[in-house]
Amino acid sequence: MGVVEAVERSSPVGRRAFLTLLGLGAAGIAVGARVEGWLERTLGPVIARDPTGFLSLLPFGRFRIYTVTGGLPERSRADYRLRVDGLVERPMTLRFDELVAMPSMRVVHDFQCVTGWRVHDVAWKGVRLRDVLDRAGVRPHARAVRFVSFDGAYSESLTLAQARRDDVMVAYELEGEPLSSAHGGPARLYVAPMYGYKSLKWLSRIEVTDSVIPGFWEERGYDVDGWVGASNGRDDDPTVRSPGRKR
Amino acid sequence: MTAVQARSTPRLQPPEPDLLRFDRTERLVHWTTAMLFLTVLFTGASLYAGPVSQLVGRRDLVRSVHVIAGLCLPLPFLLGVVGRWGRRLRSDVERLNRWSIDDRRWWRRAKRSDAQLGKFNPGQKLNATFIAAAVVVMIASGSMMKWFEPFPDSWRTGATFVHDWFALGLWLAIGGHVWFALRDADALRAMLHGTIPARWARAHRPRWYEEETGNPANRLKNP
Numbered sequence: 001m002g003v004v005e006a007v008e009r010s011s012p013v014g015r016r017a018f019l020t021l022l023g024l025g026a027a028g029i030a031v032g033a034r035v036e037g038w039l040e041r042t043l044g045p046v047i048a049r050d051p052t053g054f055l056s057l058l059p060f061g062r063f064r065i066y067t068v069t070g071g072l073p074e075r076s077r078a079d080y081r082l083r084v085d086g087l088v089e090r091p092m093t094l095r096f097d098e099l100v101a102m103p104s105m106r107v108v109h110d111f112q113c114v115t116g117w118r119v120h121d122v123a124w125k126g127v128r129l130r131d132v133l134d135r136a137g138v139r140p141h142a143r144a145v146r147f148v149s150f151d152g153a154y155s156e157s158l159t160l161a162q163a164r165r166d167d168v169m170v171a172y173e174l175e176g177e178p179l180s181s182a183h184g185g186p187a188r189l190y191v192a193p194m195y196g197y198k199s200l201k202w203l204s205r206i207e208v209t210d211s212v213i214p215g216f217w218e219e220r221g222y223d224v225d226g227w228v229g230a231s232n233g234r235d236d237d238p239t240v241r242s243p244g245r246k247r
Numbered sequence: 248m249t250a251v252q253a254r255s256t257p258r259l260q261p262p263e264p265d266l267l268r269f270d271r272t273e274r275l276v277h278w279t280t281a282m283l284f285l286t287v288l289f290t291g292a293s294l295y296a297g298p299v300s301q302l303v304g305r306r307d308l309v310r311s312v313h314v315i316a317g318l319c320l321p322l323p324f325l326l327g328v329v330g331r332w333g334r335r336l337r338s339d340v341e342r343l344n345r346w347s348i349d350d351r352r353w354w355r356r357a358k359r360s361d362a363q364l365g366k367f368n369p370g371q372k373l374n375a376t377f378i379a380a381a382v383v384v385m386i387a388s389g390s391m392m393k394w395f396e397p398f399p400d401s402w403r404t405g406a407t408f409v410h411d412w413f414a415l416g417l418w419l420a421i422g423g424h425v426w427f428a429l430r431d432a433d434a435l436r437a438m439l440h441g442t443i444p445a446r447w448a449r450a451h452r453p454r455w456y457e458e459e460t461g462n463p464a465n466r467l468k469n470p
Binding site: 010011012013014015017018021022024025026028029030031032033034035036066115116117220233234235236 | 306307343344345346347348350372373375376377379380381383384387388391392395396399400401402403404405406407408409412413
């Protein structure tokens with residue numbers, strides 16, 4: 001028996017709704033970036049004040065926590081150690097309090113992920129990477145710096161010129177709070193002009209090398225020079241307006 | 248026979264045989280699709296929601312599983328809907344597409360008890376339509392996120408935006424679907440074993456009952 005369900009008295013609402021939803025999806029892809037910007041401006045402040053935190057699950061204007069290993073690496077400030085070695089005059093291991101005792105700096109920049117999300121005006125505090133390198137004494141034939149995470153898998157690299165920029169730091173505070181484990185605490189790398197994957201979390205070792213060694217995501221296709229707006233085929237607004245990006 | 252007589256007459260007839268609600272193909276399509284949906288919903292959540300991604304991590308592996316399961320999502324349906332084995336599935340797709348006057352009446356609570364529903368209620372029709380469209384939208388937007396090189400940035404951000412909001416919709420739709428299924432043991436068993444008691448069909452889907460058996464449903468008003 002076929003469909004007797006009074007075809008003459010019914011209408012194909014399902015097909016119309018299906019096509020409408022496909023149209024909505026296509027329109028969302030075309031104008032979603034603008035809608036999202038508008039949502040962030042209007043609802044962002046509300047979500048920031050939401051005490052339950054549930055609203056922060058809505059998809060805009062927030063950090064998304066990425067880890068490449070199982071679980072979240074945890075290490076207390078007391079147990080934290082930062083090893084600086086490789087092509088340096090004075091290999092050393094810094095404790096957290098020794099790191100914090102160094103001259104500090106603050107910056108406020110947007111944080112841009114290569115997958116598309118952006119968090120506006122994020123305040124960071126930490127120690128300029130250049131100061132850490134100078135304390136160990138970089139040898140003349142060094143060309144690059146490699147970073148290792150205590151998550152056991154992640155690594156990153158910068159050229160020595162990139163590493164010596166004013167806006168590259170070992171960060172230990174985010175928005176005036178101690179850097180949480182989710183955000184890469186006790187201390188992480190923060191490379192302001194580059195996409196988020198360059199800002200390695202859970203920093204445990206800085207190794208000065210004679211050439212750039214591609215990092216975790218770079219072995220999986222990302223650009224080694226991860227300038228925001230000028231790499232990975234993207235044209236986002238730069239997070240840092242700086243004259244001349246030295247490569 | 249009026250309702251009053253029906254109630255006073257002792258039951259002498261043998262019990263009615265169960266009705267076939269979903270054949271083997273439909274059940275197979277349903278459960279393979281369900282497994283794939285569970286996979287994409289949970290891998291998706293762990294790629295997206297902070298607390299879950301912190302528990303699970305392993306972004307590289309989770310992402311591969313998510314993409315593969317997502318691309319496979321429409322396959323059970325597409326394989327099930329063709330050929331001789333897909334006859335009932337095809338006719339059910341057409342039923343889900345068609346909205347009768349009774350379906351419209353059902354949305355208004357006051358008139359709900361008068362609505363003579365067919366095989367599916369309007370909520371099921373809406374859910375099926377949304378999920379079908381969402382699968383297409385998710386595969387399109389997800390593919391743009393995965394193979395992003397040819398697309399301008401604003402489209403890539405737009406694709407992420409669409410993927411996020413449709414994902415939220417899918418969690419609600421599938422959550423609701425499971426909720427209603429768990430509240431109706433007969434309906435749930437029909438998706439497991441294929442058949443459903445005739446009394447269920449008479450009470451909840453009178454028009455479908457008439458269509459299947461050729462007998463009037465004689466539905467009693469709510470006692």
